[in-house]
Amino acid sequence: MILEKNNIYNGFKLQETKYINELNSEAMIFIHEKTGAKLFKLQNSDDNKVFCIGFRTPPKDSTGVAHIIEHSVLCGSEKYRSKEPFVELLKGSLNTFLNAMTFPDKTIYPVASRNSKDFHNLINVYLDAVLHPLIYNEPLIFMQEGWHYELNSPEGELIINGVVYNEMKGVYSSPDSLLYRYIPSSLMPNTTYGVDSGGDPDEIPNLTYEGFVNFHKRYYHPSNSYIFLYGDGEVTEELKLIDNYLKDYEKISPDSEIYTQKPFNEMKEIVIPYTISKEEEDKDKTYLSLNFSIGTSMDAELSLAFQVLTYMLIQNPAAPLKKALIEAEIGKSVNGDYDSSSKQPVLSIIVKNSEEENKEKFQQVVFDTLKALVDNGIDKELIEASINFQEFLLRESDFRGYPKGLVYYMGAMESWLHDESPLLHLEYDNHINKIKQALTTNYFEELIDKYILKNNHSSLVILKPEKGLGEKKAKDLEKKLKDYKSSLNSKEIEKIISNTKRLRERQQSQDSEEVLHSIPQLALSDIDKKAEWLPIEELQLQNTKVLFHDVFTNKIAYLNFIFDTSNVPEELVPYIRLLGDLLSKLSTDKYSYESLSNKININTGGINFVVNTSSNKDNTEDFKPMLTVKSKALIEKLPELSNLIGEIIKNTKFSEKSKILSLIREQKARMESLIYNSGHSIASLKVLSYLTPKGIYDETVRGLSYYRFLCTLEENYNDEYEVLINNLAKVKELVFNLNNLTISYTCEKEYYNRLEEALNVVSQYLNCDKVYKVSYNYGVGKKNEGLTTEAKVQYVAKGFNYKELGFEYNGALRVIENILTLDYLWNKVRVMGGAYGVNVNVLKDGSVYISSYRDPKLAETINAYDNIFNYLKDFQGGEREIVKYILGTISRLDFPLTPSMISDISDSRYFAGITYEDIQKERDEILSLNSETVQSFSSLFKMGMEENYICVLGNEEKIQSNKSIFENITKVF
Structure with missing residues (x-):
C-alpha cells in the first residue's frame, strides 16, 4: 500500500x-x-x-x-x-x-x-x-x-x-x-x-x-x-x-x-572527591577532564565532524593529542569522548591516574598541541584514516547487542527531541562528503580553533581520591538513620x-x-521447530584449514586468522593477552605506529588481536586456547589487509620502551573500569577458575589475575623490561606459526577465490617450525575468595561443574536459566533483596555460575542460591507457563545475527565439536520441556550448591562481616 x-x-x-x-x-x-x-x-x-x-x-x-x-x-x-x-x-x-x-x-x-x-x-x-x-x-x-x-x-x-x-x-x-x-x-x-x-x-x-x-x-x-x-x-x-x-x-x-545553557565567559573548575580505602595508596589516582560545549545537536554535520575529530585527536593509536599527553607524563591513561546525545554536545579530554597538581600542565599541553596542529596543519593521512574509520562504521551497520532500528531511533532523537527533523543525523552522505573537504582544506583546523581554542564554554573537572570517604559516608548515613528512628514515635x-x-x-x-x-502470549505452534543453520564449510587451502561462511556481506570480507596457542608454556600465558593488546599499536619495520594506524584505517575496517578459548563439549578437561587476528575490509582491499596483518605479526618492534609502558597503563586503566563497573564478570571468572582448566586459563588472561599481572609489570617495568620483551618475542614466534593456523572467512561465495592471495601473503610472514603442544598443570578446586573494594554494593557469584557431579548437558538447562533468572532469583535477589540484577548461566563444558549485580546483600543472596533446589523441586507450571518459558528461551536462540556474529558463533561451535545435530537436539529438548523435567534438575542444583564454590567482590566491611564464608579475603586495589 x-x-x-x-x-x-x-x-x-x-x-x-x-x-x-x-x-x-x-x-x-x-x-x-x-x-x-x-x-x-x-x-x-x-x-x-x-x-x-x-x-x-x-x-x-x-x-x-x-x-x-x-x-x-x-x-x-x-x-x-x-x-x-x-x-x-x-x-x-x-x-x-x-x-x-x-x-x-x-x-x-x-x-x-x-x-x-x-x-x-x-x-x-x-x-x-x-x-x-x-x-x-x-x-x-x-x-x-x-x-x-x-x-x-x-x-x-x-x-x-x-x-x-x-x-x-x-x-x-x-x-x-x-x-x-x-x-x-x-x-x-x-x-x-x-x-x-x-x-x-x-x-x-x-x-x-x-x-x-x-x-x-x-x-x-x-x-x-x-x-x-x-x-x-x-x-x-x-x-x-x-x-x-x-x-x-x-x-x-x-x-x-x-533549555540551553548560556555560554560561560571563562572556564569553570570543579573538584569532586571519590572514595578509596584508608590503606590504599592515593598517589596517581586523580582524574583530570577538560570539557567543551560544542554547538548544538541540531547541527548534524558538526556532530559527525566532531565524532571524526575525537577519534583523530584522542582515540586512535596515532592520535597526536593523546601522544603529547602520554609523553608529557601527565597521567598513565588518556582517552576522549564526544557525547552528542544532549542538546549541547560535549567533547571531553580525560587523563586518568594523575595528580591534581598536574592540572595547569594538562591544560597547557592540550592547548599547545592543538594550537600547533592549527598552525602547522593536521597530517592529511591521519585525516583520511579517521574519516574512513567513521564511514566504515556507518556503512557496516553492525550494532552488536542493539537492533539497527533502535540505533537509528537514538540517532533521530538527537534532533527530533528538540523539534527538528528526525532525518538530520540519519542522512549522513552529504555530511561525510562535506567533511571530506578536510583532505584539501583546513576544515578540522578551523573547528579546533573555533570550538576548542577560542571556546570559553568549557570546564576542568578534577576527580580526586579521598581515603575512607565511603566509610565516612556509610557511618554518616547510619547515624542519620539512627537519629531519624529516634525521632519517631511508636505509631510512626x-x-x-x-x-x-x-x-x-x-x-x-x-x-x-x-x-x-x-498478557498476550504466542503458542508453541508459532515457533519454528527447526534450528537455524549457520553456514559453515570446512575446506582446505594449501594445507591450511578454512572455515568458510557463505553470507551476504555487502562486499565486506570478514577474515579471521585463528592461531592455536597451546604450544605456549604456562608461565608465558599472560603474555599472549599482552601481545594481543600491543600488536597494531607499536611500530613495525615498515611503519611507525602512527603511520600503521593510518594505513589500517584507510584500507580496512579494523585489525584486532583477541584471546579466546573453546572447550570440548565431550571433555571438561580439554580446551583449545587461541589468539585470533580479527579483521575486515572491502573485498577489493584484501591485498592491503593481508600485507598489513603480515607486517604486524612478523615485524612489530618491541624496542619502543615508553610506548609499551603507556599501553600497559592504558590496559590496566581499562581493567580497573571493568572491576568497578562489571564486578559480576570478575567474580564469575574467579568461580569458573575453581571449576575447569579452561576457567583457570580464562581468568589468567581476562580476570583479576591479568589485572595483577599488569600491575606487576608496571611496578617493575624498568628492571624487568628486557625480560618482558624477550617473553613477548618468544610468544610471538611460538604463536604465529603456519602449523597453528585455521582461517575463518566470511563473504559471498563468488569472492571465495580472493582468499588464496590473502593466504599467500600472510603465510610468508609465518614460521613453519614443528609445533609441540604443552600441558597446563592447572589444579582446579575451591578457593573461595572475598575481593574487597570501597564499593557500596556486592557482586555475588557461586557455581559448580555438573559433569563432575555425573550429569550431562541437556537443552532443558537453557530453560532452567530462564526460569531461575526471571522468576525465582528475580524475586528473591532483585525484587526482595534490592539488587539491580541476577543471572544464571549454564555452559556446555559443565560449568554453571550464578551472579548478582550491584547487590546490597551477601549472605542472603547466597542463601537464595542455595535454595534453588527447593524451588525446582516444588515447581508446578501449567501448560501456559511452560510455553512462556520455552518462548523466552527460544527468543535468545533466534536472535538476528550480523555476518560477523554468524562466523563467530559457528566457529566457536566448530572448535567445541558442536554439530548442527547437537543444536537441533538442544532445540528439541527445549520444546519438549514439562514440569517434571524442571523438577528433575532439583537434585543437580542441590548437589551443586553444596559444593560451595563462591566468590564475592564488593564492600570490605560487608565481606569482613561474613568472613566465615571465605577461605581468602584480599583487597582488589
Whole structure:
C-alpha cells in the first residue's frame, strides 16, 4: 500500500515521505491529529521490527525521579495487572530486544521482535505500561523500585532499600561513572543536564511519592511522545494499534522544553572527591577532564565532524593529542569522548591516574598541541584514516547487542527531541562528503580553533581520591538513620514496619492465573521447530584449514586468522593477552605506529588481536586456547589487509620502551573500569577458575589475575623490561606459526577465490617450525575468595561443574536459566533483596555460575542460591507457563545475527565439536520441556550448591562481616 502525503491513516496524518539511501529505508513522518503525538516510521525489508515510545523528561533535581518512573511503569498497568509485565515478556515472548532507558533529557521504551504477532503484543503491553501504569494506586511499586525505609521490628536497624537506590550506589562507587555524571553538570549547570536523572543516592530519599506520580502525570502524555517504528511491518496496522491507545487523549502543552545553557565567559573548575580505602595508596589516582560545549545537536554535520575529530585527536593509536599527553607524563591513561546525545554536545579530554597538581600542565599541553596542529596543519593521512574509520562504521551497520532500528531511533532523537527533523543525523552522505573537504582544506583546523581554542564554554573537572570517604559516608548515613528512628514515635515506627511487611507480602505474592492470562502470549505452534543453520564449510587451502561462511556481506570480507596457542608454556600465558593488546599499536619495520594506524584505517575496517578459548563439549578437561587476528575490509582491499596483518605479526618492534609502558597503563586503566563497573564478570571468572582448566586459563588472561599481572609489570617495568620483551618475542614466534593456523572467512561465495592471495601473503610472514603442544598443570578446586573494594554494593557469584557431579548437558538447562533468572532469583535477589540484577548461566563444558549485580546483600543472596533446589523441586507450571518459558528461551536462540556474529558463533561451535545435530537436539529438548523435567534438575542444583564454590567482590566491611564464608579475603586495589 502506497501512502500519500497529507492523508490521514488511523488518526495519523502523513506529513513527509522520503527514501533514505544510507539506511535503504522509506522514511515516513506522521503527526497524530488528536494529540499531537509524533511518529516516525522507517519502512524496509528487515524482519527484526522495532517499536519505541519516548518522552521528553527533564528532571529538576537529582532524586532520580525519571529513572524510578522508568522502572515503575513496567510493574503493572490497567490492562496488564501483573506485578511485572516486563518480566513476563522477558520470560515468554520472542522478543529480540526488550528494555527501557533513562537519559538526562528523555526516557525511551524500545522493543523488537522478528515475529509480527509477538511484535504487536509487545507494543500493546508497552503502550499500556507507559500511559496507564498502576503507580497511581499502588505506592508499594514506588517503594520497591525507588526507595523505602525498611524495618522489621521496633528494635531492628532502620535501613534504606530499593532497586534504583542500590543501582545508583553501585554507579557512584565507580570513579569513571562519577566523572561522567559531573562532566555535563559542569558545563550545563542551569539546565536538566546539571542534575543526575539516574539519581544521586544521597538525594534519592528526598523524592516523595507525590513528586513521583506528578512527574509521570506531567510528562507521560501522548502530546509529549516520540513514537518510532522500524522494519517490514505493515504500517497502517501498526498505526491502528497505536491509535487505540492515543485516541482517548486530548492535546496538551506539556511544557517539557529542554533549555540551553548560556555560554560561560571563562572556564569553570570543579573538584569532586571519590572514595578509596584508608590503606590504599592515593598517589596517581586523580582524574583530570577538560570539557567543551560544542554547538548544538541540531547541527548534524558538526556532530559527525566532531565524532571524526575525537577519534583523530584522542582515540586512535596515532592520535597526536593523546601522544603529547602520554609523553608529557601527565597521567598513565588518556582517552576522549564526544557525547552528542544532549542538546549541547560535549567533547571531553580525560587523563586518568594523575595528580591534581598536574592540572595547569594538562591544560597547557592540550592547548599547545592543538594550537600547533592549527598552525602547522593536521597530517592529511591521519585525516583520511579517521574519516574512513567513521564511514566504515556507518556503512557496516553492525550494532552488536542493539537492533539497527533502535540505533537509528537514538540517532533521530538527537534532533527530533528538540523539534527538528528526525532525518538530520540519519542522512549522513552529504555530511561525510562535506567533511571530506578536510583532505584539501583546513576544515578540522578551523573547528579546533573555533570550538576548542577560542571556546570559553568549557570546564576542568578534577576527580580526586579521598581515603575512607565511603566509610565516612556509610557511618554518616547510619547515624542519620539512627537519629531519624529516634525521632519517631511508636505509631510512626509501626507504620514503617507495616509498610515493610506489606511490601514483602506483595513481593512474595503470586499473580493470579487471570492476571497472567491477560498478557498476550504466542503458542508453541508459532515457533519454528527447526534450528537455524549457520553456514559453515570446512575446506582446505594449501594445507591450511578454512572455515568458510557463505553470507551476504555487502562486499565486506570478514577474515579471521585463528592461531592455536597451546604450544605456549604456562608461565608465558599472560603474555599472549599482552601481545594481543600491543600488536597494531607499536611500530613495525615498515611503519611507525602512527603511520600503521593510518594505513589500517584507510584500507580496512579494523585489525584486532583477541584471546579466546573453546572447550570440548565431550571433555571438561580439554580446551583449545587461541589468539585470533580479527579483521575486515572491502573485498577489493584484501591485498592491503593481508600485507598489513603480515607486517604486524612478523615485524612489530618491541624496542619502543615508553610506548609499551603507556599501553600497559592504558590496559590496566581499562581493567580497573571493568572491576568497578562489571564486578559480576570478575567474580564469575574467579568461580569458573575453581571449576575447569579452561576457567583457570580464562581468568589468567581476562580476570583479576591479568589485572595483577599488569600491575606487576608496571611496578617493575624498568628492571624487568628486557625480560618482558624477550617473553613477548618468544610468544610471538611460538604463536604465529603456519602449523597453528585455521582461517575463518566470511563473504559471498563468488569472492571465495580472493582468499588464496590473502593466504599467500600472510603465510610468508609465518614460521613453519614443528609445533609441540604443552600441558597446563592447572589444579582446579575451591578457593573461595572475598575481593574487597570501597564499593557500596556486592557482586555475588557461586557455581559448580555438573559433569563432575555425573550429569550431562541437556537443552532443558537453557530453560532452567530462564526460569531461575526471571522468576525465582528475580524475586528473591532483585525484587526482595534490592539488587539491580541476577543471572544464571549454564555452559556446555559443565560449568554453571550464578551472579548478582550491584547487590546490597551477601549472605542472603547466597542463601537464595542455595535454595534453588527447593524451588525446582516444588515447581508446578501449567501448560501456559511452560510455553512462556520455552518462548523466552527460544527468543535468545533466534536472535538476528550480523555476518560477523554468524562466523563467530559457528566457529566457536566448530572448535567445541558442536554439530548442527547437537543444536537441533538442544532445540528439541527445549520444546519438549514439562514440569517434571524442571523438577528433575532439583537434585543437580542441590548437589551443586553444596559444593560451595563462591566468590564475592564488593564492600570490605560487608565481606569482613561474613568472613566465615571465605577461605581468602584480599583487597582488589
